[in-house]
Amino acid sequence: MGDDVSERLSVRGLCKAYRSGDDRVTILNDFDLSLSDGEAVALTGRSGSGKSTLIHLLCGLAVPDGGRIRLFGEAMPATADDELWATQRRQRVATVFQDTNLLPTLTVSENIRFRASLADRPAPDVAGWLRALGLQGLADRYPDQVSGGQRQRAAIAVAFAMRPELLLADEPTGSLDRHTASAVADELFRFQRDTGCPMLLATHDQALAERCERIVPLTSEGDV
Ligand SMILES: Nc1ncnc2c1ncn2[C@@H]1O[C@H](COP(=O)(O)OP(=O)(O)O)[C@@H](O)[C@H]1O
Numbered sequence: 069m070g071d072d073v074s075e076r077l078s079v080r081g082l083c084k085a086y087r088s089g090d091d092r093v094t095i096l097n098d099f100d101l102s103l104s105d106g107e108a109v110a111l112t113g114r115s116g117s118g119k120s121t122l123i124h125l126l127c128g129l130a131v132p133d134g135g136r137i138r139l140f141g142e143a144m145p146a147t148a149d150d151e152l153w154a155t156q157r158r159q160r161v162a163t164v165f166q167d168t169n170l171l172p173t174l175t176v177s178e179n180i181r182f183r184a185s186l187a188d189r190p191a192p193d194v195a196g197w198l199r200a201l202g203l204q205g206l207a208d209r210y211p212d213q214v215s216g217g218q219r220q221r222a223a224i225a226v227a228f229a230m231r232p233e234l235l236l237a238d239e240p241t242g243s244l245d246r247h248t249a250s251a252v253a254d255e256l257f258r259f260q261r262d263t264g265c266p267m268l269l270a271t272h273d274q275a276l277a278e279r280c281e282r283i284v285p286l287t288s289e290g291d292v
């Protein structure tokens with residue numbers, strides 16, 4: 069088929085619907101997307117348009133009704149509880165979710181170290197990541213001892229420390245004020261430039277979207 073080797077993620081004909089009472093609401097209908105090395109793509113759309121759903125599908129935490137997903141050139145199975153998906157999430161695909169994915173029983177710095185070791189990466193420069201994300205002094209706090217915005221930034225530090233080959237971020241600046249959002253966006257783009265890691269950023273922050281090379285708008289049923 070001559071797959072493009074620089075293609076990190078490729079999605080063809082993805083479909084997803086949810087049941088709502090007696091109705092089925094289509095969220096994604098024959099959706100296509102590809103992401104190459106070093107590319108930053110924004111996923112935009114109003115609340116409820118399916119951004120989070122798509123991010124969950126792309127890391128195997130939800131199962132599509134149809135279509136295919138290839139990660140790093142490999143066809144991914146259409147089941148969620150699969151070892152290949154789990155391996156990709158552990159070692160190559162970093163996710164930053166709205167409700168953050170920090171372990172509550174580990175401090176911020178322990179979360180960062182743990183995530184790197186889980187991915188078999190060398191010990192990360194914890195102090196450096198904390199500084200870059202404006203989290204100095206919070207290394208020994210537990211996630212519930214920092215603010216929502218700080219937790220979100222800590223989740224990004226954790227994702228960076230994993231040295232991913234693909235970064236999927238769901239509203240990574242969603243709970244930050246404008247100034248902090250812009251500083252965190254700087255770090256996201258710096259990371260992408262320095263590592264060549266492709267990023268898919270779901271966002272309704274237009275300023276963040278416009279900093280990406282491409283914007284993929286999601287429209288759901290009724291909009292089309
Ligand atoms: N697990 C689920 N079961 C049923 N409906 C869901 C589920 N997850 C999301 N939805 C619905 O799908 C639509 C898209 O949601 P979501 O992907 O969270 O959108 P966005 O992230 O763009 O705000 C919403 O109408 C939401 O209520």
Ligand SMILES: [Mg+2]
Pocket residue numbers: 119120121238
């Ligand atoms: Mg969402």
